[in-house]
Amino acid sequence: MSQTIILIDTTDAIADVTKLNIQTLLRDTASGIQRGGLLEIRALTAAAPYTKELFSLCNPGNGGDLSAFTGNAALARERWQAGFGQPLLVALEKAVEANKADSSPIMAGIQSIAVSHLVAQKARAIPSRLIVVSDMFENTEFFSHYRGATDFDAFKKSPAANRFATDLAGSDVSIWLIRRAKSPVDSVALMAFWQQWIDYNHGVFSSAKSLQGVEG
Numbered sequence: 062m063s064q065t066i067i068l069i070d071t072t073d074a075i076a077d078v079t080k081l082n083i084q085t086l087l088r089d090t091a092s093g094i095q096r097g098g099l100l101e102i103r104a105l106t107a108a109a110p111y112t113k114e115l116f117s118l119c120n121p122g123n124g125g126d127l128s129a130f131t132g133n134a135a136l137a138r139e140r141w142q143a144g145f146g147q148p149l150l151v152a153l154e155k156a157v158e159a160n161k162a163d164s165s166p167i168m169a170g171i172q173s174i175a176v177s178h179l180v181a182q183k184a185r186a187i188p189s190r191l192i193v194v195s196d197m198f199e200n201t202e203f204f205s206h207y208r209g210a211t212d213f214d215a216f217k218k219s220p221a222a223n224r225f226a227t228d229l230a231g232s233d234v235s236i237w238l239i240r241r242a243k244s245p246v247d248s249v250a251l252m253a254f255w256q257q258w259i260d261y262n263h264g265v266f267s268s269a270k271s272l273q274g275v276e277g
Contacts (some may be wrong), residue, residue, distance in 0.1 A: 064098065064099040064190070066178055067101070068103050068195070069105065069169060070165060071159050072160065072162040072240075075274075079165065079273060080274075082274065083194055087153055090192070091149055094190075096120055096121070097123035101142070103115060107165070110173050116151075116156075133231060166200075168199055169201070170222060171193065171229075171262075174191065180228050185231070189233070193236050194237040195238070211247070215251075232264050235269065241277070252269050
């Protein structure tokens with residue numbers, strides 16, 4: 062058993078080539094989910110509860126691990142396509158639809174996922190992975206990267222530090238970075254900030270990759 066939760070930030074526009082890149086990576090991620098593992102895709106929203114479910118299913122297995130003599134691989138594949146593959150295709154289209162908003166509460170979205178998926182005793186007993194697909198510009202009344210803030214010590218003194226404090230319960234956290242033509246902060250400093258935030262909230266920063274395409 063395992064769980065992979067993907068949070069996609071569509072509170073700002075995404076370039077078309079970036080959308081395709083995201084969908085390709087989502088398909089690759091889905092294909093790597095072990096049989097019985099949970100894949101959940103959620104969209105970031107500006108208002109509470111800050112995330113919206115787009116897809117949440119356990120992989121039933123596509124028959125690839127069944128013996129030709131003792132299992133019915135064709136039937137398993139058919140059931141996988143109907144019960145997992147097809148719903149995933151629908152979710153992939155919804156996942157990159159823009160829902161522009163005046164705020165981007167990334168921390169609140171991650172906090173919401175942590176509370177619902179990561180901190181329970183049962184969840185702690187299985188491998189958990191969180192992937193955040195975003196430009197990673199936190200933008201709320203409590204803290205905003207659009208004000209040029211990347212100093213983590215300064216962040217810890219802001220209202221956001223306590224308001225959005227959470228427990229990532231040792232989960233692996235990866236970032237797929239959506240690129241903007243105009244960035245309010247240096248990208249290296251931004252990733253360093255989030256690496257510290259993840260560590261501060263008991264997660265394990267796994268990796269960060271820049272997506273193809275630039276919006277704006």
